[in-house]
Amino acid sequence: MPDPAQQVRDWLATYDAPSASVADLLCDRHPRDHVALTEIGTDLAARDTTFGELADRSAALAAGMAELGVGRGDHVATMVGRGTDAAVCALAVWRLGAVLVPLLTAFAPSAIAHRLTSPATKLFICDDDQRAKLDAGPDLPAEAGWPVATTGTAPLRDGDHTLAGLMEAGAVAPAAAVAVGGDSPFVLMHTAGSAGPAKGIPIPVRALAAFHAYHHYGLDVADDDVYWNTADRSGAYGLYHGLISPLLAGQRTLHLNAGFDPELLLDVLAIHEVTNLAASPTVYRSLRATLKTLPPEIAVRNLSSAGEPLGTDMLEWARDVFGVPVRDHYGQPELGMCAGHPGHPDLAAEPRTDSLGTALPGWRATVLEPVADEEAPPGAFGRIAVDAKASPLMWFTGYDNAPTSTAARFTPDGRWYLTGDTGTRDREGSLYFSSRDDDAILTSGYRIGPFDVESALLEHPEVEEAAVYGVPDDLHGQLVAATVVLREGTVGDDELAESLREIVRNRFATHAYPRRISFADQLPRSPSGKIRRSRLGPPRA
Template identity: 60%
Template sequence: MPDPAHRIRDWLATYDSPATSVAHLLCDRHDPDRVATTQIGPDLAPTTLTFGELAERSRALAAGLAETGITAGDRVATLVPKGIDLTVTALAVWRLGAVLVPLLSSFAPSAVQERLIGSGARLVVADDDNRAKLDAPSPAWQVATTGPAPLRDGDRTLTDLARPGAAVDDAAVGGDGLMALLYVSSLVGPARGVPVPVRALAAMHSYHHHGLGVRDQDVYWNTAAPGTAYGLYHGLISPLLAGHASLALRAGFFDPELTLDVLGMYGVTNLASDPTTYRTLRAATKTLPPEVVVERMASFGEPLAPDVTDWVRDVFGVPVRDHYGQTELGWCVGVPNGDTGQDGAEPARGSIGPALPGWKVSVLEALTDEPAPLGAYGRVALDLARSPLAWFEGYLDNDSASRLRFTPDRSYYLTGDTGILDRQERLFFSTRDDGAILSRGYRVGPSEVEAVLSEHPAVQECGVYSLPDELAGQLVAARVVLEAGAQEGGELARELKAWVAERFATHAAPERIDFVPELPRTASGKMRRARLR
């Protein structure tokens, strides 16, 4: 069996080649009779798609997309839940060498359209529930829908677009070619676009194998939304890359009983989910049904509290591995579930674990780019020269100043987090220093919420911050200074929450709004975010 370093070199050589074709790697090289994905409806009924069916359907759709003018490098956005339609659409886009722009269904129309304009999307594929978010006075994008709902002028369904039997030449875009564009929230200003090159497949495959430890015989379920990095990288891409079957639940809500039903009915053996799922399961579950047979578990998005990890081990009988990563990296730190020679190793209490194969994590001094002493707090960074799987080179429009650092001796990616490395080089996460709020598995930029709140006629200014919550991890909260004559109270607070949900995103709507006479500020007038709470 090859060691991790040898395996990673092989993946890098395969995925960073001028001849690299994404559709071949994710679909065509696999056994056509093997199941690629199983879509589970709200009634728990399954619909399966084999790799052979995926190849046939994605070729037919790619031919139809090509007729509409989509070609290599074009951006195609999706507002589609996880499942067969999304999988077929993504493969069709990649056959043409185009770039997938997955968007969150929880975004309001204004946030959706901001990202469509910023990405330069030429086509948007949406399901019936999200179609209305695409209406604009003079949209620059075409629209294709997945369902049978009445079509607007100019819309076409995926079925209408498909050209069964048509020949399609799969594009070879190479390792530096783009395959996806994702957006991340930031403390200041609008969301930033993260271009994902094809060579990032090596990092995704490595985490799938080493971090998640998914095996050929596993039933793998990743609960993350496909508009998030974890949902795209490891709910859609990495299972296809490895030729593994995965589950896609099409319920529009989270329900602990439904989750347990899926785990038991489908015999899930490998589960990847966010801390909110584990916390909610703990609150609602005393004992597991006997048919639940999960063998490997992973968590992403934020550190798990020790009491949650203890509960998972007590109830499921296996540990849940807490893994650390970002949209710009993939997932790169944590105790592995796969065959790295560290199987079964338990992390120190409170630590996430060591860097996964292919990565080198460092902690830098607060004010310099020098490594901090072991055991000292500092800024968490990735040593790029010693991280062969690193792929991020800058945000859309080449805005990279806040993440990449180059010194005479080292090049680093700054994560925006703080923490400690112990003598075994295990990472102890401390805090985020970029102000991002992690709520129910979503990353929320305070400035984006502030910008929307400030558009309300009753709001003079506001400050957005996080509140700890037992289930959600963090909740979005706001301090609001009202315009003269505005009447504070519960009715206005509910109106402001709905205002954010309707104009930005439901997951970013403040759960708590306090009306205050002024915001805390420094002598120079800058808002003191640390004092908002």
């Protein structure tokens, strides 16, 4: 195996080539009889799918999609749960040279509409139980401009299709994989901050080099591992490293097609003999609340965590119970994973329980002065940043149609990508997290922008103003909280608070409703009028 720097160059040479085809790289080049993924149902029954089966099904689906007018550069939105269907849909999109737009199944119609503003959207694929969200209403027009295909067998609405029907139509002439090259986008992710609506993140094919590097060096997934990433396949960590990077490496991964439950998770670990687990801090905290002693049939050799700092107490608990450390990793949807405690034996060292780790191969990360765009000395507080010029795996160049937001992410000379996090570094290059400076809320592995929740709250007729922020929580990391100013004459009570939670569930997303709500006469603001969330203390439960 080449040294890490050479391996990164080799991956870039492959994934940034003009001939790069995503479907070929993730599927067609692998042995057809090798298992690509194992889908596990709520009954814990497992169903293997080989690379050959993925190739055949995605090729037929791609041909059927082409009959609907989907082609290179077009967008295909998906709201599909974990499992074989999600992989087949994604590969079919990429086989056509189109762009996957993954959406969380928790999203309400308004959140869907905000993320589908591009006229390039040519098809929407969803599970049967998500179809009603696409009905015409205040958020989605009667003529949305794109047809809908469902994954199951529920009765179809006029004009709808099923995946099975599209596959049958395309089986006569399966679609060949289109080469799009390293610069072309193949995924459009979305993120949200505190100051505006969701922003699109175009992910170019060359980003596969960054995903492969983390899969190999950060997660240390070996060919004989039973690898499982528990994150949602429509979120960044679950998509990048629960679907894309295992397929890219030609390695089997598990897909649990069920909601999260710590007892079920333990059953999967034991029955399917998981050896390499990647999960959010909330998963580990839930396991700690559930697990008294580790069943002898669970023998995980590698544990990884991402999304937020796990905390010294959790790291020590995991080592005591599992006998191996949890390797904390750091990244963002705009980067993938760029720092952490690598698991690969050539790089592995004892994790520092209070550190985010060091830059991973292909990246350079440091801390800048609080104001000046210069590196801060070791131990000094400042802004965590990635050296875009010295990081060959850097792929993010800007948000989709959002130049102001893009400019805020980079220093004027373009050298430094600003993560929005603050902290320090030591002389060895280890990073230490302090806080976020963009007010994003990290809860249960999800990154929630206050703007989206505030916009939903403001739709309630009795709400004058609203400020949404995170409060610490032992299980979830943070909880979504809201301080609400009501219209004159309205009294805040438990019934109104529940009504506000329900409007967020219905108008934005089921996972983002404020667990804690307080009422105030006014919100604290800066002289410029910006809400000072730091002055909003933990509200009453």
